[in-house]
Amino acid sequence: MTLEQLHALGIDAKWLDPLNKAFEKYDISNPKRQANFIGQCGHESNSFRTLEENLHYSAAALMRTWPSRFPDMDTAEKYANNPEKIANKVYAGRMGNTEEGDGGVITGVVLYNLLVKTTMPTADLVWVWILLGILIGCLILRMRL
Numbered sequence: 001m002t003l004e005q006l007h008a009l010g011i012d013a014k015w016l017d018p019l020n021k022a023f024e025k026y027d028i029s030n031p032k033r034q035a036n037f038i039g040q041c042g043h044e045s046n047s048f049r050t051l052e053e054n055l056h057y058s059a060a061a062l063m064r065t066w067p068s069r070f071p072d073m074d075t076a077e078k079y080a081n082n083p084e085k086i087a088n089k090v091y092a093g094r095m096g097n098t099e100e101g102d103g104g105v106i107t108g109v110v111l112y113n114l115l116v117k118t119t120m121p122t123a124d125l126v127w128v129w130i131l132l133g134i135l136i137g138c139l140i141l142r143m144r145l
Contacts, residue, residue, distance in 0.1 A: 001034065009038065011048045055083035066090055 001020050003013055019038075028034055045051060057065065059076035069090055070076040079086050088101055 009042070009047070011038075011042070015048055055086045056081055057086060062086065 001016060001023065003016055006013060006016055006019075023029065023034060023037075028037055042048060057080065059070075059073055059080040062070040062076040062079060063073070070079065079089060
């Protein structure tokens with residue numbers, strides 16, 4: 001991956017070194033695999049600009065996104081535009097969330113938008129999360145291709 005390629009994709013230069021290191025370590029060495037990885041990460045992260053899941057959903061969007069959890073407008077309206085309440089409903093009892101209210105303290109913070117029971121990282125740990133996201137994404141891609 002070159003800086004010119006990143007710029008052509010609209011991705012900030014700060015991603016060049018972490019991506020290349022991950023590509024080398026996880027044998028994402030051909031253009032198809034690199035495109036798959038960058039495409040998925042770009043989709044999950046607004047072209048590598050957003051590292052936190054956006055849970056500001058309208059009632060209609062909640063019903064489209066999670067129809068089994070928001071089967072009607074009355075239910076959806078009770079949660080609309082309330083990210084913590086939405087997270088508590090959609091992630092309850094899933095992905096390591098075991099206690100009431102766990103959903104509100106987790107959010108997607110990695111490029112493959114994996115959700116884990118943890119607190120949000122501080123500014124000092126953001127790059128650790130970025131690198132972890134790249135590495136997890138590489139492992140997932142390696143298992144799929």
